[in-house]
Amino acid sequence: MGTIYDLAKITGFSITTVSKALNNYSDVSEKTKAKIVQAAADMGYLPNAHAQSLSTKRSWTIGVMFSEANEVGMMHPFFNAIIESFRKATEQQGYDLIFVSRNLRNRDMSYLEHFQHRAVDGIVVICSDQMDKHVQELIQSSIPIVVVDMDSTDCSVVFSDNLSGGTLAVNHLYELGHRLIAHIAGDMTIDAGLARIEGYKQAMDRLALPIPDGYLINGGFFSVEEGKQAMQTLLALPKRPTAVFVAGDQMAIGAMEAIHEAGLQVPHDISVVGYDDIDMSKYVTPKLTTVRQDTERIGQHAAELLIEQIVNKRRVMTTDIIPVDLIVRQSTGPVKP
Amino acid sequence: MGTIYDLAKITGFSITTVSKALNNYSDVSEKTKAKIVQAAADMGYLPNAHAQSLSTKRSWTIGVMFSEANEVGMMHPFFNAIIESFRKATEQQGYDLIFVSRNLRNRDMSYLEHFQHRAVDGIVVICSDQMDKHVQELIQSSIPIVVVDMDSTDCSVVFSDNLSGGTLAVNHLYELGHRLIAHIAGDMTIDAGLARIEGYKQAMDRLALPIPDGYLINGGFFSVEEGKQAMQTLLALPKRPTAVFVAGDQMAIGAMEAIHEAGLQVPHDISVVGYDDIDMSKYVTPKLTTVRQDTERIGQHAAELLIEQIVNKRRVMTTDIIPVDLIVRQSTGPVKP
DNA sequence: AAATTTATCGAAAGCGCTTTCGGTGAAATG
């Protein structure tokens, strides 16, 4: 593949000139630039990224820290959608994503340490666990960073308008005539979960609807299984809700399963609205009514925010809230008379 | 964060000794090693990966090329599951994954070029498109490589036993009494799709079942939408099948939707068995009977294969086939009398 | 006591690249 030294030897110029020619410096004539570029093409020359990084202190890599909360790794559909759009946006600017692990050849180091070791230009964390020690460490560091789906005043964050999302869901159910509306919530340690709870409460309050005991139930960490269990608890209530707003699609799918297993029908007996609009939502039966998060926009905006910090070399600490939409499908319907 | 030069200054040893101490060379006394290690810990020293790579010609990174065929990017659940298990296995050995894009700061280069530029130690390609020019280029290169879910005699490959998978599905349906068994196939340009077709054909042949015209239908590239369309075509057939083996879960979900929309019931009117056992399969209604691919094992095995090539510095060209299982759920049932 | 080993350390080169700072000769200016 060759180095600039080979190129210098072949063309007869110095490595300085070769480097300059390849990097479009102005102080090299068009003629010699052409020769060098040609020679580079001929030998299939490619600059060594490590050498470049070493010398420029710019690696053109972005480290991504992924949630490993509920062990889903890279299989979380919502996070995945965000990462995907983030990737598209960053790659357009020439960055590569690097997924680091915590153990560097047997030593095991923190994520921050690992990112420092790899000398990433920036970090994106997509992790819902506010309290995670590693996340905090990353935020406190001086590496450009953007955090998704989590709140923080110490760095750039971007997340959905969960408050409105909750309200949207409740209002929709209200308009369908429902008055007994329960909420299967995400764990309170998770910002998104908390905000949706708040949205739910505010909406109920505004509609002058009481929240009966047991109607606000913790669904844990957004898994299908936990959603199912929460719904079972709800079904066992003396006064069963006619509708339930679930803080995540996967949980909602679990909830629907519980309902079906109890011999009831969605939406005939109970309406359910989810949150996220993951890919599968439109394919489950019945198709899930849900609050769509704009993963495309979240990922892209996060990318912009991060890159801006990288190129301008200054930290920005904005919190950007991305609007959500209610997608009405078939899991919600009018309340039974 | 500091460099070995700082460490040398602080401890009073040469950078050579510092480096050796940090890398456990035998020709440095325990005492000085202790001092140096302690100093390193104190200042939070971390070696610069780029400098190390430059000097050792080993980057401890693995490049991953992901399918971009049907634009799903990182959102393909099956590929994702594999990557996840691959990641776990490689990270344990100290490797980081880097997802490269094709355009390096405005120039746009091939994947191979990009990988060379990043000086990855190895490559994993998870892409079903056999003919992809970039994939071929990667395979022909001298970088250690492993390919997943695709056949090739020119490199290490690992994929599921798609032949048996097809047979498994057909036999299951046969045992339920079905004789009119159709197959919604993956595109023939995709190895996995082709093998499943072959499995289907062989099984049908062995059971002395004819394959009526139109019973073998191309479902394209495994999307829900395409599966749905294929099923609609199948439903319009004069002699409608009583069971259908679908080459992918997402297509199967689409197929079920088509069936339901036609006013028919799964499995009462038509049985369907999918392929992959993606996460959602057990949550759709009815829960999908499917051929499970062992993503865990595929990813891990691919990792082993790749790392072995990296450390032994020699190419191995094995093709390893991972067994599949039939997971019987509720989308298949006895044929109507 | 002389000759060898052994243990411990460091100088220096090298990995491939960027960037500063001068140094040419040619063109432009007076």
Add this chain to the structure above:
DNA sequence: CATTTCACCGAAAGCGCTTTCGATAAATTT
């Protein structure tokens, strides 16, 4: 024609690390 400017190029230092090859002093061996 003397002087300034300009266009073009290269020497050299530096990025942070590894690794070879000696060098030295201490420990062993004869």
